[in-house]
Amino acid sequence: MPCLLTLLALVVPRFVIVMVWLFSNWLEAAYTTLLWPILGFIFLPTTLLWYAVVVNVYGGEWSIIPIAGTVVALMIDLSPASGKKG
Numbered sequence: 202m203p204c205l206l207t208l209l210a211l212v213v214p215r216f217v218i219v220m221v222w223l224f225s226n227w228l229e230a231a232y233t234t235l236l237w238p239i240l241g242f243i244f245l246p247t248t249l250l251w252y253a254v255v256v257n258v259y260g261g262e263w264s265i266i267p268i269a270g271t272v273v274a275l276m277i278d279l280s281p282a283s284g285k286k287g
Contacts, residue, residue, distance in 0.1 A: 211277070214246035221253070231256040248274040 231253040241249030251274040255267040
């Protein structure tokens with residue numbers, strides 16, 4: 202099941218954000234205010250999800266894997282092929 206959620210997060214991250222928000226407290230644990238999840242939902246959804254994973258799974262410790270994951274998530278969110286039509 203976690204692999205399916207990971208694949209869904211890469212394909213439709215905004216849908217996964219809504220599901221995580223509805224069925225778990227991961228976003229509440231990662232963010233103290235509602236502003237950052239809203240901005241992340243709009244602008245950087247994959248990075249928002251990865252930061253929630255780092256806080257909840259890695260305990261907020263920024264070692265090599267969380268940093269590499271953040272770089273990959275930012276590349277996915279900011280890439281020209283991310284699905285934005287001009």
